[in-house]
């Protein structure tokens with residue numbers, strides 16, 4: 797008997813995927829990419845339980861990010877929860893979309909946990925676009941501990957799907973959408989996407 801269908805689209809780009817130029821609006825290489833939303837669990841600087849992840853634009857279609865594992869992120873005693881590490885990679889991979897100049901959401905995210913990550917570790921994440929095919933953005937990331945060149949603790953491959961800004965305004969809880977629409981700074985950032993869809 798057949799169960800519900802499970803998406804099987806691979807996260808590796810097809811042969812005819814392209815690697816586009818960085819968007820003219822992309823943050824310059826070496827620039828800190830600001831949070832897309834103050835209350836984001838991944839990058840919101842004022843989110844008390846959040847990851848408060850900071851990302852820096854790379855030279856190409858890539859970013860680096862740092863995430864410090866805090867006691868609130870434990871799974872096993874003294875060890876990062878795997879789901880929290882996945883969130884850190886998801887957030888970093890999502891940041892790549894600022895380099896492409898179009899908003900996108902995670903459709904599929906595949907993760908390999910390679911080694912345990914103790915509390916107080918800094919996870920050094922490098923993420924890059926591996927191909928774009930229509931609205932589908934393929935990407936990959938790895939997180940290292942003990943320094944940017946330390947051993948890989950986690951790696952992921954993802955498929956993001958580009959969406960219109962209406963994705964957020966239609967599906968988000970209305971009071972939160974209203975709050976962001978009333979905030980000129982956040983709107984400025986959202987418009988940066990709109991002019992280069």
Ligand SMILES: CCCCCCCCCCCCCCCC(=O)SCCNC(=O)CCNC(=O)[C@H](O)C(C)(C)COP(=O)(O)OP(=O)(O)OC[C@H]1O[C@@H](n2cnc3c(N)ncnc32)[C@H](O)[C@@H]1OP(=O)(O)O
Pocket residue numbers: 803804805832838886887890899900901902903904930931932955957959961964965976977986
């Ligand atoms: C004013 C407001 C300002 C707001 C400013 C915002 C700033 C920017 C914030 C970003 C925030 C980031 C934060 C971190 C990243 C997240 O965590 S995002 C949150 C987690 N993700 C989600 O909630 C997504 C939920 N899913 C959906 O909404 C819909 O399923 C999707 C992904 C939009 C796709 O729906 P759709 O647009 O109808 O696309 P559809 O036509 O079905 O599929 C398009 C293609 O993608 C493929 N596909 C779709 N889904 C999947 C899947 N799950 N697996 C494999 N393939 C798939 C399809 O097979 C199809 O392939 P082709 O036929 O083209 O070859």
